[in-house]
Amino acid sequence: MSETAKPAAEHSATTDEIDLLDILIVLVRQKKWIAGWTGVIGGTALVTSLLMTPIFTSTAKIMPPQQQSSGLAAMLGQLGAVAGAAGSIAGLKNPNDLYVGMLESQTVADNLIQRFKLMQKFEAETMVDTRIELSRLSDISTGKDGLITIAVDYKDPKFAAELANAYIDELIKLTQTLAVSDAAQQRLFYEKQLQATKDKLAQAEVSLKQTQEKTGMLQPDGQVQAIIANVAQLKAAIAAKEVELAAMRSFATEQNPDYLRTQQEIHGLKSQLAKLEQGQPEVGNFMVPTGKVPQTRLEYVRKLRDVKYYETMFELLAKQYELAKINEAKDSSSIQVLDKAAPADRKSKPKRALIVIAGILAGFFLGSLSALFRDGERGRSDKFKKLKNTILGTT
Known part of the structure; x- marks a missing residue:
């Protein structure tokens, strides 16, 4: 046998000679030592658990909106091939992830920090530290049942409940300002267009009133009225179609039949x-071009x-x-x-029970391990002394 193989063989022989009975004999002989370790570490765990601040958990559950419901599905069905190309939130693997992301967003966190003055409450120096502490106390998750759970841990049970419910309030506010569904996107689009048209109508009415006061005209003749009505209807129809075309661009391609027809x-x-x-x-049409209207009435007509x-x-x-609403x-x-x-x-x-049990088990393990080395150090067991030297790499 070579010189390099001898230490390995000796270590194997030493290990094989140590059986369970030898270990039990040492443990019995060192039982006071092991009991001391177990008592000290177990008692330390007990005292530590008693000194720890009690934490209370408050939980709220919400059911988020069901995306792509029957009303929206019917609308997409009418679009035919467009439905396949429509970019929808329902394309997410789990739509609930969208709302979990909104709850964990910086916007919601900052609103909660301002609402409850968390920077002073947590004694944090910066907003970043406050957000980290808030995230540590909050656990937001979604389950297989489709529900979103908001759990808040804090030493004050009343504050934990208030904070969990505040998450829901902020989510509702956020969804009211953001379009998170196809129908909401359409409603928001038409709402902006309607408000802009309302403002322009008010400006046009003021401008007409100023023109009436300046020219002294109250009503043009019937022919001019007919011209104005037809031109206004045509322009309004064009603008409405352009708005419809702009709305279709959010979910239809330029090759879509409805898009081309519009x-x-x-x-x-x-x-x-x-x-x-x-x-x-x-020929035979009583309508005349607006360019034929006398110059004195042209401004009023416009x-x-x-x-x-x-x-x-x-x-x-x-x-x-x-209709969008x-x-x-x-x-x-x-x-x-x-x-x-x-x-x-x-x-x-x-x-506390788990902490004490873990402390007792850790104390028993460390006490037993140290007892084996201690017994070998005192020379009572050559086997464990050789094993200790082999493990530590000493002679």
Whole structure:
């Protein structure tokens, strides 16, 4: 046998000679030593658990909106091939992840920090430290049952419940300002367009009033009224179609049949408008181009035409807006609170029994290990002395 193989063989022989009986004999002989270790570490664990601050957990559960419900599915079904290309939130593997992300967002955290003055409460120096502490106390998760659970740990059970419920309040506020569903996106789009048209209508009415005061005209003749009404209706129809086309761009491609048809309709309406405003009237048609209107009335006609245009536009957009609100309502986009957080009447942490048991087991293990080395050090067991020297690499 080579010289390098001898230490390995000796170590194997020494290890094989140590059986369970030898270990039990040493443990019995060193029972006081082991009991001392177990008592000290177990007692330390008990004292530590008693000194730890009790923590209470308050839990709230919510049921987030069900995406892609029947109302929205029916609307996408009418679009045919567009439905396959529509970018929808339902494309997420789990739609609940969106709301969990919103609850864990910096926006929600900052609102909670301001609402409860958490920077002073946590005695944090910066907003970053406060957010980290808030995240440490909060546990937001989603389960297989489709519910989102918000759990808050804190030494004050009342504050823990208030903070958990505040998360729900902030989520509801956030969903009201963000479009998180297809129906909500459409409603928000038409809402902005309607408000802009309303402002322009008000400006046009003020401008018409100023023109009336300056020119002294109250009403043009019937022919001019008909011209104004037709031009306003055509312009409003064009604008409404353009708004519809802009809405379709969010979920349809340029090759979509509905998209192409809307473009053709806009082109046809613009052609009619150009003929009415600049071209020659058709034979037998009492309508005349607006360029033929006497110059003294032209300014008044233009102002009145703007008012009529924005009135018609406002009516068309109002109908689209109401329809979008109905679709959003059908889309079940409201967050429902299943369980509201209440102050806990029992602490959740620390688990004193587990801490003491872990301390006792750790004390017994360390005491037993040290007893084996201690017994070998005193020379009572050559086997364990050789084993200790082999492990430590000494001779």
